Structure formats: C-alpha cells, structure tokens
Amino acid sequence: MPCMTMSSFWQPVSMRIEGIQTEIDGVFTYDLRFTKSADRTSYHFEPGQFNMLYLPGVGEAAISLSGDRMAESVWRHTVRVAGRVTHTLSRCRVGDTLGVRGPFGQGWPIDAWVGDDIVLVAGGIGLAPMRPVIYEFLRRRAEFGQITLIHGARTPETLLYSTEHAGWERGGIVVQATVDRASSTWRGHQGVVTLLLDRLSIARPQRTHVAMCGPEIMMRYAAISAARRGISDERMWVSLERNMQCAAGLCGHCQLGPMFVCKDGPVFRADRVHSLLAVEAL
Amino acid sequence: MVAPLWLAPKERLQDLIDALRQRQYTVVAPVVDQAAIVYDEIDHIDRLPRGWIDSQAAGHYRLQPTSRDRWFDFVVGPDSWKKYLFPARCVLSTAKPLPDGWQFESAADDSPAYAFLGARACELAAIQVQDRVFLEGPWIDQIYQHRRSRAFIVAVNCTRSGENCFCVSMRTGPACHSGYDLALTETDEGFVVDIGSERGGDLIASLRLPEAPLEKCTAARLSQERAAMQQSKQMATGDLPNLLMTNLEHPRWKDVGDRCLSCTNCTMVCPTCFCCSVDDVTDLNTGAVERQRQWDSCFHEEFSNLNGRPVRNETRSRYRQWLTHKLATWHDQFDTSGCVGCGRCIAWCPVGIDITAEVAALREAPVRCPA
Numbered sequence: 284m285p286c287m288t289m290s291s292f293w294q295p296v297s298m299r300i301e302g303i304q305t306e307i308d309g310v311f312t313y314d315l316r317f318t319k320s321a322d323r324t325s326y327h328f329e330p331g332q333f334n335m336l337y338l339p340g341v342g343e344a345a346i347s348l349s350g351d352r353m354a355e356s357v358w359r360h361t362v363r364v365a366g367r368v369t370h371t372l373s374r375c376r377v378g379d380t381l382g383v384r385g386p387f388g389q390g391w392p393i394d395a396w397v398g399d400d401i402v403l404v405a406g407g408i409g410l411a412p413m414r415p416v417i418y419e420f421l422r423r424r425a426e427f428g429q430i431t432l433i434h435g436a437r438t439p440e441t442l443l444y445s446t447e448h449a450g451w452e453r454g455g456i457v458v459q460a461t462v463d464r465a466s467s468t469w470r471g472h473q474g475v476v477t478l479l480l481d482r483l484s485i486a487r488p489q490r491t492h493v494a495m496c497g498p499e500i501m502m503r504y505a506a507i508s509a510a511r512r513g514i515s516d517e518r519m520w521v522s523l524e525r526n527m528q529c530a531a532g533l534c535g536h537c538q539l540g541p542m543f544v545c546k547d548g549p550v551f552r553a554d555r556v557h558s559l560l561a562v563e564a565l
Numbered sequence: 566m567v568a569p570l571w572l573a574p575k576e577r578l579q580d581l582i583d584a585l586r587q588r589q590y591t592v593v594a595p596v597v598d599q600a601a602i603v604y605d606e607i608d609h610i611d612r613l614p615r616g617w618i619d620s621q622a623a624g625h626y627r628l629q630p631t632s633r634d635r636w637f638d639f640v641v642g643p644d645s646w647k648k649y650l651f652p653a654r655c656v657l658s659t660a661k662p663l664p665d666g667w668q669f670e671s672a673a674d675d676s677p678a679y680a681f682l683g684a685r686a687c688e689l690a691a692i693q694v695q696d697r698v699f700l701e702g703p704w705i706d707q708i709y710q711h712r713r714s715r716a717f718i719v720a721v722n723c724t725r726s727g728e729n730c731f732c733v734s735m736r737t738g739p740a741c742h743s744g745y746d747l748a749l750t751e752t753d754e755g756f757v758v759d760i761g762s763e764r765g766g767d768l769i770a771s772l773r774l775p776e777a778p779l780e781k782c783t784a785a786r787l788s789q790e791r792a793a794m795q796q797s798k799q800m801a802t803g804d805l806p807n808l809l810m811t812n813l814e815h816p817r818w819k820d821v822g823d824r825c826l827s828c829t830n831c832t833m834v835c836p837t838c839f840c841c842s843v844d845d846v847t848d849l850n851t852g853a854v855e856r857q858r859q860w861d862s863c864f865h866e867e868f869s870n871l872n873g874r875p876v877r878n879e880t881r882s883r884y885r886q887w888l889t890h891k892l893a894t895w896h897d898q899f900d901t902s903g904c905v906g907c908g909r910c911i912a913w914c915p916v917g918i919d920i921t922a923e924v925a926a927l928r929e930a931p932v933r934c935p936a
C-alpha cells in the first residue's frame with residue numbers, strides 16, 4: 284500500500300530556545316533557532332506574519348514574529364502570558380525545544396507606503412507584530428515621509444520595548460507613549476491612544492497611512508479618529524486576532540464574514556473589514 | 566461519448582464489486598445500521614439496503630421496507646463520503662521526547678484506496694466543493710489529497726427524490742453529470758452503466774457487458790426526470806449571497822436562534838462542512854504526543870473563543886455564521902455554494918429547522934441592514 288508522509292503546513296519543525304528576555308511583567312521575548320539546519324531553507328518572513336508555536340501535550344498558540352526579518356540567525360517572538368500554552372511557555376528555559384509552524388498570513392504592506400507618512404498605533408502587546416515594521420523603517424528611513432509610533436499601555440511599567448524607544452527616535456521615528464494610569468514619575472502622556480491621534484499633526488492626510496494593532500475596541504476608536512483627520516479607510520490597516528487552529532484557512536475558526544483572518548490577514552486594509560467588524564458577534 | 570452498458574441481472578453488481586476488490590480497492594457502500602442507511606466497507610451485495618427506502622421530513626428519518634425490488638430507492642442518510650476523504654479524527658504529527666528535545670515526525674496516512682459505490686449527484690457535488698476547499702487554495706490538505714486522488718467513484722443516479730431533497734434548485738442533481746468513474750441507473754431489470762472516466766472504462770471492460778438496449782436507456786432517463794419532477798422542496802438562490810449579507814441583523818436570526826439547540830448535528834451530517842480543531846493525545850508510557858485533528862462545529866460555543874470568550878456568544882450568531890457561510894461567504898471563499906441541497910441538515914435537526922424555510926423567511930421580509 285502506498286504510504287504518504289505529510290510534510291505539510293500541519294507539520295511542526297523543532298526549534299530551540301536560545302534566549303529569553305523579560306520585557307515587562309508577564310511578557311517574554313523568545314529567540315528561537317532551528318535545531319536542524321535543513322529546516323532553514325524556508326527562513327524568511329514578512330513583518331506582520333505569525334507562527335504557530337507548539338508545546339507538545341499542551342497545545343499551540345498563534346504568535347507574531349517580533350524581531351528583525353534581516354536578523355536571520357533567530358526567530359524572535361514576544362509572548363504575553365494569557366492561558367495554557369503561553370503560561371507553559373513562560374516556564375520553559377533556554378535550551379528547551381518546541382515546535383513551530385509558519386510563517387503564516389499577510390503582513391503589513393510596507394512597500395505600498397513608500398513616499399508617504401506613516402502613523403503606527405499599537406496597544407499593549409500589539410506592538411510586537413509592529414516591531415519588524417519599525418526595524419524595516421529604520422533600515423529604509425529615507426524612503427518614507429514622517430513616521431510616528433503611538434504606543435498605549437496600561438501603566439508606564441507595561442510599555443513594551445521601552446529601552447528601544449530612544450534608539451527608534453534617533454533613527455527618525457517619533458515615538459509617543461501614553462498610559463491609562465500614570466505614576467508619579469511618569470512625564471509622558473496619559474489617556475487613550477486616540478487622544479494622541481487627535482492631536483497629531485497630520486500634514487497630508489491623503490498621503491498618510493495608519494497601521495493599527497491592539498485590542499479591537501482600541502482599533503475601532505483609533506479608526507474613528509483617523510477618519511476625522513481625513514484619512515480614508517483605504518489608507519488604514521488593522522491586524523486582527525481570531526481563534527486559529529490551522530493557520531491555513533482550513534479549520535474554519537478564524538472566519539470574519541468572507542475572510543479567513545489567518546490567510547487573508549491578519550493584516551487587512553480597513554475598508555475590507557470595516558463593515559464586518561461593525562456587526563456584533565459576526 | 567461511450568455508449569452506456571447494461572449490467573443485468575442486478576446480482577451482477579457483485580461482479581463489479583469483485584473487480585474493484587481485485588484492483589485493491591476497499592469498497593464502501595450504503596448499508597443498514599441502527600435504523601439508518603450509512604456507509605460502510607462491504608465485499609458482498611447482500612449488505613446493500615435492498616428493498617429499503619427512507620421516509621424523511623424536517624427532523625424526521627425512518628427506514629421502511631418497499632414492495633418494489635429496488636436496490637437504491639433510498640436517498641441520503643446521516644453519513645457522507647466525507648468521512649473517508651476527511652476523516653472525523655486523524656493523526657497529523659507526533660512529537661517524541663528525546664534527551665536533546667522534542668523530535669517531530671509526520672504521521673503516515675495508511676488509508677486504503679476507496680471505491681465509493683452509490684454516490685449520489687449531490688454527493689459528487691459535495692466532493693467537488695471539498696476539492697475546492699482542500700486542494701485549490703494556497704495550502705493543500707495532504708490527507709484529503711492522498712485519499713481523494715485514489716478514490717474510485719461508482720455513482721448512482723437517483724430515480725426517486727426524498728422529501729428533504731432540493732438538489733434541483735441547487736443545480737447539483739438528481740442526475741450525475743461529472744465527477745464519477747462509473748454511474749449506474751437502476752431500472753426494473755438491471756443497471757444502465759455510464760462510463761465517466763478512462764479508469765472507469767478500463768474497470769468495467771473486465772465485466773464484458775453488452776451495450777444497453779435503447780429502451781433501457783430511455784427508461785433510465787425517464788426515471789431520472791421523474792425524480793427531478795417529484796422534488797417539491799426548493800431554495801431560491803438568485804442574489805442569495807447579497808440578500809443574506811445585507812440582512813445580518815434581521816430579526817429572523819433571533820427567531821431561529823431561539824429554536825436551535827446548538828447541538829451541531831447539522832454540521833456533522835453536512836457533506837461539505839470542513840471545520841476542524843486540533844488537540845494533543847499523550848501516550849503516558851512513552852511520553853510521545855500525537856497531534857490529532859477532529860471535526861469541529863461552528864455551533865460549539867468555544868469554537869470562536871478569543872481571549873477566553875466566544876466571539877459568537879449566542880446561538881443566534883452561530884446559526885447566522887453557519888447559514889451565511891454555506892450560502893453566501895462560501896462563494897467569496899471558494900467560488901461555489903457551500904450547500905448542495907442534500908437535505909441532511911433538515912432531516913437530522915432534532916427540532917426540524919429547515920435551511921430552505923429559513924432562507925424563504927428572510928427573502929419574504931428583507932430588512933437590508935448592510936454589512
């Protein structure tokens with residue numbers, strides 16, 4: 284009887300944890316390296332894409348690539364402890380192995396933004412899938428107009444990658460951080476990200492793109508403020524999150540109307556999903 | 566066009582089964598089990614549900630003996646061929662704990678080559694729908710591909726429509742037009758055999774059948790036409806995707822949501838539903854972990870879980886997801902309807918919810934609240 288081996292998208296490859304960095308309370312960045320060099324042939328990702336990280340016996344979680352796509356020695360993921368998989372991952376140590384499938388999905392359309400102004404709006408862990416975009420901007424800074432990052436978090440202590448912000452600013456990206464609850468030493472902004480978006484100087488709205496990643500409610504309000512600033516839906520981009528089992532559009536879980544968030548997204552141009560997101564519990 | 570052949574007396578169907586088995590096919594056919602006609606492996610015609618027909622209605626399915634000597638007068642039951650092409654549970658990969666970490670291995674699918682005996686027109690259409698899902702997207706399901714590419718299909722043209730059938734309005738039946746290797750039409754004395762592929766022609770050649778006499782061909786055609794005329798259930802499909810997507814807030818969703826038990830029956834019996842989920846099964850002795858895939862249903866509350874809460878938190882939104890996926894968004898995703906009009910979901914719904922009636926109700930009083 285002919286026997287088939289299924290080296291398919293379902294097949295995890297083994298990666299070893301090479302480094303673990305605590306970012307903020309409950310958020311860790313893992314550097315992963317393929318255990319077999321043969322697996323490196325597919326070693327390429329686009330900013331905004333994600334992997335399925337697999338802990339045998341526990342399960343899988345969709346986690347975005349959060350590192351520099353040109354840093355080819357490791358695949359970097361920043362993970363917030365949420366439930367079973369992410370909690371178990373937080374107990375893993377350097378040297379442990381895990382399974383990885385990917386990369387999956389459509390990333391940020393960086394090349395389509397060349398020549399234009401960019402506003403990145405990131406809430407909480409939503410900055411993780413945007414960091415590869417920031418690295419790309421830093422490398423190709425001259426190709427873009429004004430670039431602003433608006434990053435919101437609950438408290439100053441939960442701002443992500445805060446040690447890198449100064450370097451990003453030196454590289455020509457305006458970084459504006461805002462927190463819900465300020466501490467006595469906090470000298471930055473306080474309030475939701477939309478307040479910053481409302482106040483931002485947007486010189487040429489018809490040449491400005493807004494890219495958002497964070498809680499859906501945050502993105503909804505950010506889109507409303509961006510629209511008020513004259514930025515149309517066709518120049519807004521959102522990264523969505525849904526339950527995902529396969530990441531290849533074949534398990535059905537991540538559907539949003541006609542879209543499979545895993546393969547048609549997770550990054551969508553806002554006009555393609557705007558009316559769908561407006562329908563409750565779709 | 567090859568001339569149809571004549572397989573008679575009907576008992577010679579055994580010759581066809583034998584020929585398939587000689588070619589290493591595992592023959593799967595309708596059989597009676599627990600008061601329903603299901604699909605199972607057979608090696609003899611004795612196991613076919615000869616002399617049985619099904620009486621069906623919304624929420625109703627009963628087998629009855631028939632006085633006619635008919636072998637295939639029933640229509641479709643709770644099973645579909647999907648259970649062989651897209652198994653309800655299967656192993657995707659294994660993880661072995663070695664001293665230096667996990668080693669991942671792909672699982673081998675050692676399924677036999679199947680011959681489906683008795684696939685109906687709507688079922689061929691359902692297989693073609695799943696072909697689009699599993700074989701024609703950016704990612705290919707290799708388990709499906711492996712099983713599908715080797716499957717031999719002996720179709721049977723329906724000569725009787727069931728009470729829940731609406732294949733005519735879905736343009737999928739009752740006659741088989743493509744997607745089979747051989748197609749049988751039952752008459753009083755035997756089967757008219759149409760050849761649908763080279764593979765089918767090669768296989769049937771070994772039976773040395775005569776050409777079907779003209780009057781048998783005519784009788785076969787007329788009985789297919791009769792089955793089509795008999796069909797009373799229908800679904801108006803004109804502009805349906807647009808109608809549904811502009812009525813996502815229609816009060817009918819609440820109405821049907823209040824009746825629906827969210828039991829998942831409709832999705833389990835549907836021959837095109839492909840949703841699945843994945844979990845791990847650990848061997849406590851070796852520590853090896855199997856990654857297993859199983860059928861899932863959009864009617865399960867946890868199905869849409871996101872950050873610990875379901876996106877579709879009520880039955881209303883889950884029924885809406887199911888119906889709009891079948892009849893509207895499936896077109897966007899796969900350029901075909903996700904419903905082939907087989908009527909299974911109608912028969913096996915414990916509260917008798919009828920997809921055609923739900924569509925008719927929306928059509929009658931659209932509210933047009935655009936998505």
Ligand SMILES: Cc1cc2nc3c(=O)[nH]c(=O)nc-3n(C[C@H](O)[C@H](O)[C@H](O)COP(=O)(O)OP(=O)(O)OC[C@H]3O[C@@H](n4cnc5c(N)ncnc54)[C@H](O)[C@@H]3O)c2cc1C
Pocket residue numbers: 333342343344345346347348349361362363364365366367368369370408411412523524525526527549871872873874
């Ligand atoms: C495309 C995409 C990209 C993503 N990128 C990232 C990323 O870069 N970084 C990241 O951190 N996340 C990311 N996520 C989210 C991440 O996939 C989920 O947080 C993760 O799947 C959670 O898996 P889990 O097994 O740890 O949690 P699960 O066990 O599935 O639990 C999920 C939720 O259930 C709740 N929960 C679980 N257990 C309990 C309990 N015992 N009691 C009460 N509540 C409980 C928690 O609220 C938790 O948030 C991404 C998601 C998608 C779809």
Ligand code: SF4
Pocket residue numbers: 831834835836837891903904905906907908909910911920
């Ligand atoms: S939706 Fe119902 S009638 Fe349509 S193919 Fe599925 S089970 Fe058959």
Ligand code: SF4
Pocket residue numbers: 824825826827828829830831832864910913914915916917918
């Ligand atoms: S429509 Fe009927 S079969 Fe489907 S989930 Fe609801 S009660 Fe069950």
